[in-house]
Amino acid sequence: MGDRIAALVVMGVSGCGKSSVGAAVAELAGARLIEGDSFHPAGNIAKMSAGIPLDDDDRAGWLARLGEEMARTLSEGAAPVLTCSALKLKYRDALRAAVPGLGFVFLDLTREMAARRVAERPGHFMPASLIESQFAALERPSAEGLTLTLDATLPLSEMAPRVVEWWRASTEMHAGTRHIPGSTLSQAV
Ligand SMILES: Nc1ncnc2c1ncn2[C@@H]1O[C@H](COP(=O)(O)OP(=O)(O)OP(=O)(O)O)[C@@H](O)[C@H]1O
Numbered sequence: 001m002g003d004r005i006a007a008l009v010v011m012g013v014s015g016c017g018k019s020s021v022g023a024a025v026a027e028l029a030g031a032r033l034i035e036g037d038s039f040h041p042a043g044n045i046a047k048m049s050a051g052i053p054l055d056d057d058d059r060a061g062w063l064a065r066l067g068e069e070m071a072r073t074l075s076e077g078a079a080p081v082l083t084c085s086a087l088k089l090k091y092r093d094a095l096r097a098a099v100p101g102l103g104f105v106f107l108d109l110t111r112e113m114a115a116r117r118v119a120e121r122p123g124h125f126m127p128a129s130l131i132e133s134q135f136a137a138l139e140r141p142s143a144e145g146l147t148l149t150l151d152a153t154l155p156l157s158e159m160a161p162r163v164v165e166w167w168r169a170s171t172e173m174h175a176g177t178r179h180i181p182g183s184t185l186s187q188a189v
């Protein structure tokens, strides 16, 4: 601890709750939600809709775009909360290179629960048949700094405050200043 978290990425496999948790955290922290799925190029959506997993090349441009979007949000004085699968270490490192002080919230879910959630979710492009490939790609962020792992089956009402508390604690420990996520305000404590 002690490193200030400038922006958050809510990560994990499809169905783990990135959009739900990201929205709740952004709301509670007064931060700006960036919904990573909205930045996929049409070709990526077409591939996933057809039941074909994305590969590193498919994800490279998308990750670069997400890094730019977080940097742009910070330059406007807002704190970004990005939802992004960020399944592999090299994807997370690409995001870290774009935005120093990036915190990750990993929503940990079993294959069975992820498959059930995705199968039961109406009107979404992601088929449950791709869950296995999501777990095949997943490199859990177990030994990485500025990372909070949460059981993705916890109630949302419990997760969002925990994330915001962790975020605040990291900022308050930074050089004796308190940074309020979502604002440009930094005050001495
Ligand atoms: N903590 C939770 N408890 C119970 N159900 C949840 C929880 N979080 C999310 N869900 C439900 O699981 C489904 C998937 O959630 P959500 O869309 O937020 O996941 P996601 O990781 O953003 O998925 P994707 O990456 O595929 O878009 C939704 O139907 C959502 O309502």
Ligand SMILES: O=C(O)[C@H](O)[C@@H](O)[C@H](O)[C@H](O)CO
Binding pocket: 013, 014, 015, 037, 054, 059, 084, 085, 086, 087, 126, 134
């Ligand atoms: O890296 C990936 O394979 C993708 O980002 C997927 O995770 C989906 O976009 C997302 O989960 C929507 O269901």
